[in-house]
Amino acid sequence: MRFYGIPSENRVLEIIENINSGDWVFEDTKEKVKESLNSEEVKGRLRKLTEEVKRWKESLTTLTQGTVFIFVHEPESPKAFKIYDTSSLGCSTELTPPRWKVYLKELEGKV
Numbered sequence: 001m002r003f004y005g006i007p008s009e010n011r012v013l014e015i016i017e018n019i020n021s022g023d024w025v026f027e028d029t030k031e032k033v034k035e036s037l038n039s040e041e042v043k044g045r046l047r048k049l050t051e052e053v054k055r056w057k058e059s060l061t062t063l064t065q066g067t068v069f070i071f072v073h074e075p076e077s078p079k080a081f082k083i084y085d086t087s088s089l090g091c092s093t094e095l096t097p098p099r100w101k102v103y104l105k106e107l108e109g110k111v
Contacts, residue, residue, distance in 0.1 A: 023037075
């Protein structure tokens, strides 16, 4: 699956509005939590995470506004999101796993 980085949180909010239906899965990879959500619940959860990213960019002066934390598969018809947290920043030889994964249930095991 190919994911596209979204540098603008306002654009993320626009993409979230393209979610119309489906059974979704929310995973917090750090807390080892996995939940099933309907389309309205997933929109709310993604809005909340987007606001969290905005707060990071406002409070951490070392972050530029263009730092990308949220990635989406198919922006016009979103089916999966990967959201990284500030621990993924810095020098590393490999990309750390996303902090949160949000995807259609049918994609389980593929994200």
